[in-house]
Amino acid sequence: MAAIDLILIIMLLLTSLWTVLTIRLIRAVVGLALTSAILSVIMFRLGSPLAAVFELSVCSGLISVIFVTTISFTSRVSKERLFVRRRERFVKFWYLPLILIVAGFLLLHFSHPPALKLPVTPAGQDVRSVLWNLRHPDLLGQVIVLLAGAFGVAILFKEDTHER
Amino acid sequence: MSVEPLQLFWYFGIFIILISICGVYCILATFNLIRALIGFEILVKAATLLIILAGYLTGNQALAQALVITLIVIEVVMMVVAGGIVLWLYRYNQTIDTRKLSNLKG
Amino acid sequence: MVSLFILAPFAAALILNLLPKALTHRLAFWVAAGLALAQAALVAFHPLLFWSAYPDPLGPFFNLQFSLDGLSLVTLLSIAIVVLATLVAGRYTITEESKRFNFTNLVLITLMGMNAVAMTTDLFSLYVFLEVCAIALFILIALKKDKLALEGAFKYLILSAIATVLMLFSIALFLLLSGGVSFSVIYGALSGSGGGFLAKLAMGLFLCGLFIKAGLAPFHAWLPDAHSSAPSAASVLLSGMVTKIPGAYILMRLVTSVFPLNPQMQNLLMFVGVFSIIIGAQGAFYQHNFKRMLAYSSVSQVGYIVLALGCGTPLAFAGAAFHLFNDAISKTLLFVNACCLEKETGTVDMDKMGGLGQRMPITNFSCLVGAFSAAGLPPLAGFWSKFIIILALMQAGKPVYATVAILASILTLGYALVMQRKIFFGGLADGLQQAKEAGIGLVLLESALALVVIAVGIGFAFMYNNFMLPVGEIVF
Structure with missing residues (x-):
């Protein structure tokens, strides 16, 4: 394992930890976007460039937009509430880094890697040909999911403005 | 990255488990609806990484990428629907705190 | 022939939404009910051989890799009857016309999802179509948009999301172990090596996901909430079929053709x-x-x-x-x-x-x-x-x-x-x-x-x- 990969995966863990631990929701969303971005670099290093582009643009772009929109409509937190919440959060969440360290230590030292027999697979194909020639059910599924999502938007968002 | 696949799998596997612990903890410990969704997102990130890793190790990156692309599309649609539901809940309750949402009990 | 069970409702949903609203709002129910009725009649009166005799007309361009057997036929018949009942119940209990139109469309989407789940031969496609059903159901449960309905929908959403993630981890492990995600490839890999720790882990994760989606005992908390808060007509669908698909159909399919008992x-x-x-x-x-x-x-x-x-x-x-x-x-x-x-x-x-x-x-x-x-x-x-x-x-x-x-x-x-x-x-x-x-x-x-x-x-x-x-x- 090259050093750069180790650094990347440790950074991935740290950003996701920050996402969980940080107090303001907006920062959590930024942390999530960062996690996504680092994940896409790892995906690129693992030989999946197309999926990495998708991850970068959709997950760290579009999903952050969705979250930021939702948050800007919902949370209006006063200074005092924020202070209370910070204390609550400190009490509630300080276990998490400990749990992670202990779990990581245990996994590294007290368990053995499971036996792994890798299957023989056909020689590398192109993702485009796989997606468009072999995964037809998934394509159909994607289209139906998008249709369902369109109904979701039409039902959950449209009457919102109408009633105000 | 030319190392023994087993070792690579094991190192990545440990980190995937740790990231999943983060996500589960986030869902369990929070009272905030949006934060629960963020926890779910972290879990999905871990799953994505595992799929890509499996594709890399078996030399089947094309299939793994196809799966991940489909997965991302579904995830986005799910987040949009979830966002809509959270907005409506906020309009009724003026809060996104789950402690205020205890009208339904098992 | 087989792919018609999904493509026909899909075409219907598209056409209904493209035509002018004055026309389709009345037509929607009849189209959807007609489709469900046709499915019930086709499945009930034709033996298995009928379906294998006619190859898919779309086969050369668009291969959905679906297959039918006795179990799928029973499931398709049940789906058709339940969907028909849901549509009729929705028609007489939902008063607002635009809401009823949306309801009909969402039921059609659920119908596609369930039909596809009943016929697919690929673990990842199974997950995709389960998600189709789940997303349509979140919206159906929240359709009333009162407080309880939204809370029920959100609870279902979070639990369903956790189930989804478990299934994804399991699919990734199967991909690692067998190099593919179709039923036959996984079956071959697992029966060859007997299945070590990772195989057992993958099976366990998938089963846990299914148990959550089916509302089985340790994970059943969301089910009563979702039912009691959904519109009555939607709970017909939820209880009639949607919890039975993962709990019964997929489990049966898995133990027969993916991982042997x-x-x-x-x-x-x-x-x-x-x-x-x-x-x-x-x-x-x-x-x-x-x-x-x-x-x-x-x-x-x-x-x-x-x-x-x-x-x-x-x-x-x-x-x-x-x-x-x-x-x-x-x-x-x-x-x-x-x-x-x-x-x-x-x-x-x-x-x-x-x-x-x-x-x-x-x-x-x-x-x-x-x-x-x-x-x-x-x-x-x-x-x-x-x-x-x-x-x-x-x-x-x-x-x-x-x-x-x-x-x-x-x-x-x-x-x-x-x-x-x-x-x-x-x-x-x-x-x-x-x-x-x-x-x-x-x-x-x-x-x-x-x-x-x-x-x-x-x-x-x-x-x-x-x-x-x-x-x-x-x-x-």
């Missing part, structure tokens, strides 16, 4: 089954809300199916498939009754009802039929499937499980009778002087479903020979 897994399935039966039955006893009670009953009935699967003999599989069909019909019937009662009395609280037997004789009768079929009284349909399951358990040498199944059945009869007494017997409760039968459409639907339950019970031999035996045969 081993004794450990058999024990796990039987334990989860019995646990759900008991938890569901005792939970149902204490409920005052009619729909919550039915939801708990649903947990317990899916438990029977899982118990039968754990038993693992061909007879048990036939019984499980039969119970899947019977429970789909009888739960649909009971939830349609709940629709009628809610429409007429404005409540689903059983304590506020009473003495409705004289006012709503047909609802009374059909509710009795549905409840007794769920409890397993002869000669109704539910009796035969429970009888087969218990017989299979006895044959397989599991008398303890068989005894629990029989006892829980008696418990089911108990709460069915309590329910009947609270709702239909005794003096008329206050404020229900205006109650009457709930419109011709719903009454016809109730009587038709009750007739199906009775007819399947009496013509049990026909059903068993034509639909259930092929299911038993695919196993071995």
Whole structure:
């Protein structure tokens, strides 16, 4: 394992930890976007460039937009509430880094890697040909999911403005 | 990255488990609806990484990428629907705190 | 031919949304109901050979890799009947026209998703289509947009999301172990190497995901909330089919063609089954809300199916498939009754009802039929499937499980009778002087479903020979 990969995966863990631990929701969303971005670099290093582009643009772009929109409509937190919440959060969440360290230590030292027999697979194909020639059910599924999502938007968002 | 696949799998596997612990903890410990969704997102990130890793190790990156692309599309649609539901809940309750949402009990 | 089950509803949904609204708002129900009816008729009157004789016309360009066998046929038939009932119930209970149009479209999307799940041969596609159903259902549950509905939808969303992630981890591990995600590839890899730690982990994760989605015992908390807060018509669909697809159909498909049953897994399935039966039955006893009670009953009935699967003999599989069909019909019937009662009395609280037997004789009768079929009284349909399951358990040498199944059945009869007494017997409760039968459409639907339950019970031999035996045969 090259050093750069180790650094990347440790950074991935740290950003996701920050996402969980940080107090303001907006920062959590930024942390999530960062996690996504680092994940896409790892995906690129693992030989999946197309999926990495998708991850970068959709997950760290579009999903952050969705979250930021939702948050800007919902949370209006006063200074005092924020202070209370910070204390609550400190009490509630300080276990998490400990749990992670202990779990990581245990996994590294007290368990053995499971036996792994890798299957023989056909020689590398192109993702485009796989997606468009072999995964037809998934394509159909994607289209139906998008249709369902369109109904979701039409039902959950449209009457919102109408009633105000 | 030319190392023994087993070792690579094991190192990545440990980190995937740790990231999943983060996500589960986030869902369990929070009272905030949006934060629960963020926890779910972290879990999905871990799953994505595992799929890509499996594709890399078996030399089947094309299939793994196809799966991940489909997965991302579904995830986005799910987040949009979830966002809509959270907005409506906020309009009724003026809060996104789950402690205020205890009208339904098992 | 087979892909028509998905492409036809898809085309219908697209066309309905592209044409002008004045036209489609009236047309939507008839188109959707026609599709469901056509599916039921096609599946019921054509043997398996018919479907394999005609290759897919789209095959060369668009290969969906679907396949049909006896189990898929039973599931497709149940799906069609439940969807038809849902559409009719929605038409008469949802008053607002645009909402009804959206409802019809979402039911069509769920129909596509469920049909595809019943025919797919690929683990990842299975996940994709399960998500299609789930997303359509979040929206359906939230359709009323009152506080309870939204909370029920959000609870379902979070639990379903966790189930999804578990399934994804499992799919990734299968990909690692076998280099592919289709059923045959995974089956080949697992039967070759026998399955080490990772294979067991993957199976366990997938089963956990399915148990959450099916609302089986340790993970059943979301189910009553989702049911009691959803619009009545949507809970017909939710209970009638959507919880049965992962709990019964996918489990059966997995143990027959993805990972073969081993004794450990058999024990796990039987334990989860019995646990759900008991938890569901005792939970149902204490409920005052009619729909919550039915939801708990649903947990317990899916438990029977899982118990039968754990038993693992061909007879048990036939019984499980039969119970899947019977429970789909009888739960649909009971939830349609709940629709009628809610429409007429404005409540689903059983304590506020009473003495409705004289006012709503047909609802009374059909509710009795549905409840007794769920409890397993002869000669109704539910009796035969429970009888087969218990017989299979006895044959397989599991008398303890068989005894629990029989006892829980008696418990089911108990709460069915309590329910009947609270709702239909005794003096008329206050404020229900205006109650009457709930419109011709719903009454016809109730009587038709009750007739199906009775007819399947009496013509049990026909059903068993034509639909259930092929299911038993695919196993071995």
